[in-house]
Amino acid sequence: MERDDIIEYSLDAHHSEEAGRKIRRKIWMVTLFLAVVTAIEVTLGAYWKEWFPLSAWNSIKWTYVVLTLVKATYIVMTFMHLGDERRNIRAIILLPYALFILYLVFIAIFESNYVHQLWLRFL
Amino acid sequence: MAGDASKALSNDVLWGGGRSPFSISYGKMMMWFFLVSDALTFSGLLTAYGFVRHSTTEVWPIGEEVFRALPGLTGSYPLIYVALMTAILIFSSVTMVLAVEAGHRMDKKGVIKWLFLTVLGGAFFVGSQAWEWSHFIHGGGGYITTPQGEKYWVHNDTHDTHDPANAPGFHLVAAKPGHYLQEADGAHHLDHAASLKLWNERANYVNGANMTENEYGPPQYANFFFFITGFHGFHVFSGVVINIIVLIMVIQGVFHRRGHYEMVEKAGLYWHFVDLVWVFVFTFFYLL
Numbered sequence: 317m318e319r320d321d322i323i324e325y326s327l328d329a330h331h332s333e334e335a336g337r338k339i340r341r342k343i344w345m346v347t348l349f350l351a352v353v354t355a356i357e358v359t360l361g362a363y364w365k366e367w368f369p370l371s372a373w374n375s376i377k378w379t380y381v382v383l384t385l386v387k388a389t390y391i392v393m394t395f396m397h398l399g400d401e402r403r404n405i406r407a408i409i410l411l412p413y414a415l416f417i418l419y420l421v422f423i424a425i426f427e428s429n430y431v432h433q434l435w436l437r438f439l
Numbered sequence: 440m441a442g443d444a445s446k447a448l449s450n451d452v453l454w455g456g457g458r459s460p461f462s463i464s465y466g467k468m469m470m471w472f473f474l475v476s477d478a479l480t481f482s483g484l485l486t487a488y489g490f491v492r493h494s495t496t497e498v499w500p501i502g503e504e505v506f507r508a509l510p511g512l513t514g515s516y517p518l519i520y521v522a523l524m525t526a527i528l529i530f531s532s533v534t535m536v537l538a539v540e541a542g543h544r545m546d547k548k549g550v551i552k553w554l555f556l557t558v559l560g561g562a563f564f565v566g567s568q569a570w571e572w573s574h575f576i577h578g579g580g581g582y583i584t585t586p587q588g589e590k591y592w593v594h595n596d597t598h599d600t601h602d603p604a605n606a607p608g609f610h611l612v613a614a615k616p617g618h619y620l621q622e623a624d625g626a627h628h629l630d631h632a633a634s635l636k637l638w639n640e641r642a643n644y645v646n647g648a649n650m651t652e653n654e655y656g657p658p659q660y661a662n663f664f665f666f667i668t669g670f671h672g673f674h675v676f677s678g679v680v681i682n683i684i685v686l687i688m689v690i691q692g693v694f695h696r697r698g699h700y701e702m703v704e705k706a707g708l709y710w711h712f713v714d715l716v717w718v719f720v721f722t723f724f725y726l727l
Contacts, residue, residue: 325464326701328443331543339540347533351526358522361503361726377727384722388715395536395711397704402444404453405461409471417482424486428493435496 346394353383470705474712477674481716484670485723488663500656502725508574521725524567525717528675531560532714535682535707542700547689550703554686557710561679568672575664581646581654582614583638590614591629591637593646600646603638610634664724671720674713681706
């Protein structure tokens with residue numbers, strides 16, 4: 317039986333030894349970056365109370381969110397090769413997801429504030 | 440990465456039929472669609488966690504105060520163990536991407552080497568998670584509540600939770616009201632006789648964690664811990680199984696005969712996704 321998955325797209329991903337060296341270099345650079353960001357996150361999590369006043373927690377929280385999104389971008393774009401794919405498949409993967417989740421996060425924060433007020437009033 | 444995806448083609452050619460407009464194979468596209476739906480599931484779980492945590496009026500435990508143990512050591516090492524787990528998972532993601540790269544050069548030996556290291560890293564991660572679950576479930580000694588609703592932490596030298604009052608060094612430590620976790624400094628340590636009296640009159644003894652109560656925080660805290668890290672751990676486990684199957688097929692030369700190693704790439708997509716989810720679980724469950 318003829319297989320329909322043996323087509324040019326799979327074969328075309330092949331690259332030479334020389335191109336491989338460049339790709340591996342990029343992979344290790346991204347690895348280093350991810351390791352450094354994780355180390356910063358953990359150190360901040362363990363010691364922030366000794367370094368910053370308690371009121372800094374809100375900015376630290378947002379720093380975490382931003383660092384996480386940066387890490388996620390590198391994983392998806394480099395490790396999962398989405399950055400190397402065509403723009404239309406990138407859009408099909410990312411846009412519907414972003415649409416749903418941004419709304420979900422927005423409504424969860426909005427509603428949980430409201431529910432919190434209700435608990436305070438009636439408990 | 441070279442390949443069809445980087446060729447400049449006009450829309451007429453791309454969407455004219457007879458080819459994939461995305462320049463990727465069927466299998467890879469379906470893997471991406473599956474990952475999007477899985478990502479929605481995990482996002483739903485983490486958002487639900489955020490909702491409960493944000494709406495509750497109870498004190499919610501803090502990651503660096505709950506997770507600060509290392510196997511075989513006493514003392515406080517906040518988040519070190521989880522950081523180690525994160526590092527293991529990120530590095531197994533790196534070995535996976537190197538396996539994919541080797542596959543693009545039809546380097547069978549390279550694929551076997553890197554894929555084997557990926558399986559090893561995944562197995563280490565699942566094992567680490569088993570230890571963490573075990574530690575979370577058994578807890579650090581637990582607390583009792585008196586009929587008047589006061590809370591006292593249970594201490595003894597052997598961390599015995601089955602019969603703590605008869606273990607050497609048993610005594611109680613008064614808990615700070617409004618705080619879930621134990622305060623290290625300034626806590627009032629009761630003497631043995633007073634401790635024994637309170638222990639015998641206790642209303643409840645909570646130690647470790649289960650689905651209805653836990654010593655760390657509100658019941659939902661442990662429930663979300665079990666569900667989110669459990670669901671993720673199940674993904675890691677199935678990822679390891681998939682990687683082992685692909686590794687066996689690579690060793691048998693199935694993909695070499697086929698002419699390309701795209702199966703490694705597809706398994707790799709799943710594996711990177713597992714790593715990606717952990718990055719978010721790590722932030723929203725342990726750091727925030």
